[in-house]
Amino acid sequence: MHLYAPPKPPASIPIVDLAGTQDAKSPARDRAAQAIHRACRETGFFYIANHGTDQRLIDAQFALAKAFFDLPLEDKMQLSLRKNPASVGYEPIGGQKLDSQDPTKEAAPPDLKESFNWGADVPADHPYAIAGYRGYGTNHAPALPGFRAQMDAYAADMRRLGNLLLELIARSLDLPDDWFKPFFLSNGGNLRMIKYPPQPDEVQRNQIGAGAHTDWGGVTLLAQDQVGGLEVRNVAGDWIQAQPMAGTFVVNIGDLMARWTNGIYNSNLHRVKNNNSARDRYSIPFFYDADPRATIEAIPTCVTPENPVKYPVCTSNEHMADMFQRSYGFRPGQAKAS
Ligand SMILES: O=C(O)CCC(=O)C(=O)O
């Protein structure tokens, strides 16, 4: 007799085929939901293929990222996230410490990346802008032709894809497909473009492109170029590479999904080190975040006597603002106006 030991988590990240999943009655939807269920328990990460996003839209977004980061630093600093009341915009190299999430531990050195963040435009008298929720207010664009139109078109398509993923995640939990919909009606999300220079020889101890962190919101859709450098921790505690794979997005679930599922689905640590070539690395994550006023509590079917409630109830904004503050050192909505 062999004593049963649980199987080892995979040393790689699965690919989920989304072909046919838009059709609610298609068996493809059930198959994808099952694959997502497994991936979310094991690594919280998976690739998606046949996602329906036009490759030209993605290529245009990378071209825009390059054009933006090629601007002079003074021009980019005009768009500083620290000056915008919606806490979106530019952050220079060293502008964030992603490895800072555990308040009981020393934060890592600042990240070796520069980035630009883009939220949802709402009028200044919108209650969410008045409340200072991150990403709700005015996006400031650089003087690059077509910049705003491209950002908005890409973000709109990521919301489309994000909504499909939320339906598949709901199905993967035996919930009605539209279970998450009421939490994502505020048209939110953060479209981020990141540039990582090659890892320099001289760095502070433990300083890398993006320090180990979890994502804060619902679900993240990441487009990465061919340089590589993203690493993901699985439930066994092993770091595995999320190698670039043409035609796919890397998808991972964020902390709010871990809270909803009472920890059944993992919002896992990941980090970036651009150590593979002498090239700059570009990546474009879209963070599909819930309505800041949504109350996040465990889905009843995810709570059992063996798995009692793990997280206190919070609003989406409470969690997002705490995580933002830990990594940037100030609270969203408290940016200096000048
Ligand atoms: O650049 C990447 O591949 C990942 C970026 C990331 O994890 C983040 O911005 O939260």
Ligand SMILES: [Fe+2]
């Ligand atoms: Fe991340």
